[in-house]
Amino acid sequence: MADQKRFKKVYSQGTLDVTEIxxxxxxxxxxxxxxxxxxxxxxxxxxxxxxxVISPIENN
Known part of the structure; x- marks a missing residue:
């Protein structure tokens, strides 16, 4: 799990003023x-x- 990232970006909008989920x-x-x-x-x-808001966790 050390090579797995904790946070995953699922949405992004904008370039100068940015909103992400x-x-x-x-x-x-x-x-x-x-x-x-x-x-x-x-x-x-x-x-x-x-x-x-809580999303289901994907087990890989």
Whole structure:
């Protein structure tokens, strides 16, 4: 598992101001990454009920 990456990018939009969705391959939690210029940040993606969106984990 040392050669396997923990986060997997599943969505990307933009070039200068960027929005991406990343999945933690160990927990399945989805994160939103937002970058504009030199500033950026990552936060859990929340659903309608305010709970984190969790994707099924693929076992390879």
């Amino acid at each position: 990343w999945i933690d391959t160990e927990t399945g939690v989805n994160y939103v990454f937002r970058k504009d210029g030199y500033a950026g940040g990552m936060t859990p993606l929340l659903g309608k009920e305010g709970k984190p």
